[in-house]
Amino acid sequence: xxxxxxxxxxxxxxxxxxxxxxxxxxxxxxxxxxxxxxxxxxxxxxxxxxxxxxxxxxxxxxxxxxxxxxxxxxxxxxxxxxxxxxxxxxxxxxxxxxxxxxxxxxxxxxxxxxxxxxxxxxxxxxxxxxxxxxxxxxxxxxxxxxxxxxxxxxxxxxxxxxxxxxxxxxxxxxxxxxxxxxxxxxxxxxxxxxxxxxxxxxxxxxxxxxxxxxxxxxxxxxxxxxxxxxxxxxxxxxxxxxxxxxxxxxxxxxxxxxxxxxxxxxxxxxxxxxxxxxxxxxxxxxxxxxxxxxxxxxxxxxxxxxxxxxxxxxxxxxxxxxxxxxxxxxxxxxxxxxxxxxxxxxxxxxxxxxxxxxxxxxxxxxxxxxxxxxxxxxxxx
Amino acid sequence: xxxxxxxxxxxxxxxxxxxxxxxxxxxxxxxxxxxxxxxxxxxxxxxxxxxxxxxxxxxxxxxxxxxxxxxxxxxxxxxxxxxxxxx
Numbered sequence: 001x002x003x004x005x006x007x008x009x010x011x012x013x014x015x016x017x018x019x020x021x022x023x024x025x026x027x028x029x030x031x032x033x034x035x036x037x038x039x040x041x042x043x044x045x046x047x048x049x050x051x052x053x054x055x056x057x058x059x060x061x062x063x064x065x066x067x068x069x070x071x072x073x074x075x076x077x078x079x080x081x082x083x084x085x086x087x088x089x090x091x092x093x094x095x096x097x098x099x100x101x102x103x104x105x106x107x108x109x110x111x112x113x114x115x116x117x118x119x120x121x122x123x124x125x126x127x128x129x130x131x132x133x134x135x136x137x138x139x140x141x142x143x144x145x146x147x148x149x150x151x152x153x154x155x156x157x158x159x160x161x162x163x164x165x166x167x168x169x170x171x172x173x174x175x176x177x178x179x180x181x182x183x184x185x186x187x188x189x190x191x192x193x194x195x196x197x198x199x200x201x202x203x204x205x206x207x208x209x210x211x212x213x214x215x216x217x218x219x220x221x222x223x224x225x226x227x228x229x230x231x232x233x234x235x236x237x238x239x240x241x242x243x244x245x246x247x248x249x250x251x252x253x254x255x256x257x258x259x260x261x262x263x264x265x266x267x268x269x270x271x272x273x274x275x276x277x278x279x280x281x282x283x284x285x286x287x288x289x290x291x292x293x294x295x296x297x298x299x300x301x302x303x304x305x306x307x308x309x310x311x312x313x314x315x316x317x318x319x320x321x322x323x324x325x326x327x328x329x330x331x332x333x334x335x336x337x338x339x340x341x342x343x344x345x346x347x348x349x350x351x352x353x354x355x356x357x358x359x360x361x362x363x364x365x366x367x368x369x370x371x372x373x374x375x376x377x378x379x380x381x
Numbered sequence: 382x383x384x385x386x387x388x389x390x391x392x393x394x395x396x397x398x399x400x401x402x403x404x405x406x407x408x409x410x411x412x413x414x415x416x417x418x419x420x421x422x423x424x425x426x427x428x429x430x431x432x433x434x435x436x437x438x439x440x441x442x443x444x445x446x447x448x449x450x451x452x453x454x455x456x457x458x459x460x461x462x463x464x465x466x467x468x
Contacts, residue, residue, distance in 0.1 A: 101439045136419050180412050180419045181444040228439070234419040235442045311436055315423045377420050378427070380395045 013075035019048050020079035028082050035207040041085050046118025051092045059112035067305040070250040077254025083357040084208030086251045091159045095122035097243045102228035123164035125155035136179040142171035147223045151216040161212040162200045165190050170233050183233030187225045194219030205356030244365050245318035246305050249325040259336045260290045286335040293328035316378045323371035326361035333358040384454040396421050407451040435460045
């Protein structure tokens with residue numbers, strides 16, 4: 001096993017860090033307070049081709065392997081403090097991965113270039129008001145009528161939902177069948193008849209990421225907008241979760257590294273009882289734990305991403321990485337705020353926002369409890 | 382062991398922890414009867430790919446391809462035949 005970055009990976013990481021530090025640092029505190037998505041930042045990231053990283057060149061992508069995509073997103077989240085913007089871009093990439101993996105030739109040609117260029121904002125709609133962790137208990141229905149699909153139901157907490165131009169929607173197509181065969185996925189464009197989105201939800205954290213409800217009332221889409229085959233939705237969902245449980249934790253690792261750097265700098269500068277607080281083990285051990293979790297998280301994540309690059313399944317590895325990294329991120333944020341004391345609690349030092357943003361990391365993409373369920377099942381229990 | 386026997390052994394010992402799968406036949410509907418669900422399919426996919434050294438492509442990830450031991454065995458044997466033919 002070679003754990004070192006390639007020269008190309010190092011160059012890309014450095015370029016992305018430089019870009020984010022120069023272009024993406026302005027106005028975040030205010031945007032967070034106002035709950036505003038930064039369109040200009042999105043456009044800048046699109047110009048930097050961050051949304052194009054893993055897609056084939058024929059679709060306007062950069063043709064990078066998944067491990068490089070993961071290490072690049074990690075670097076991006078290290079330098080870009082706007083976790084909402086980072087998350088929105090991850091969602092964009094993940095929707096594209098579903099279309100790349102399961103879409104028809106026409107769907108790939110139609111959507112992937114616009115996803116890579118950022119001209120089209122994507123969302124994925126699974127969660128419903130009465131089905132969260134038990135995602136496959138969804139009630140949204142899609143019925144075939146002549147050469148169309150007619151969708152009825154609603155989705156909630158949908159990332160990018162309020163601004164998405166197109167949404168990958170999961171719906172029940174055959175309620176008489178078992179879950180595994182009952183669900184299908186569809187691409188619904190915003191201008192589809194019967195599609196509406198709610199205003200943005202107000203959240204505790206990730207306030208620059210827009211989440212909302214989506215409503216489908218006899219929403220009619222062409223027959224060809226089914227993604228994959230009829231009844232393939234549950235398998236498609238499970239497959240896509242492997243990518244998601246690698247890419248979003250990559251961003252979490254970047255945030256953890258920033259917190260590590262921030263706490264080390266503060267602990268060395270801040271003096272208490274005549275010496276830097278870094279000299280007190282009560283402080284230095286907390287920081288050492290952040291470093292340990294960062295390194296262990298990297299190993300778990302890079303292994304999962306490398307497996308995906310080899311075309312292997314990484315269900316267990318992705319769940320292990322997601323569980324460990326999201327829990328570690330929350331712990332790192334709490335420790336960071338504690339080490340910075342009153343400054344950690346103040347908005348100006350920007351750690352309190354990281355803490356608020358981190359809370360949802362153990363909820364979305366499958367809660368920590370669901371990750372443990374998956375790991376247990378894969379262990380034969 | 383035949384392909385069917387290997388799959389049957391995995392289903393009965395790893396996926397089903399009660400006695401419901403003891404009398405499983407090769408043509409029993411695993412999904413329709415609720416023997417495997419959407420989480421089991423992940424375990425099954427990992428096992429099949431690892432055990433037989435095959436890759437199951439996106440367009441093959443259809444519930445119909447996993448509906449019984451017999452159907453899975455045919456899909457896997459077909460893939461193995463292709464691999465052997467290319468060697």
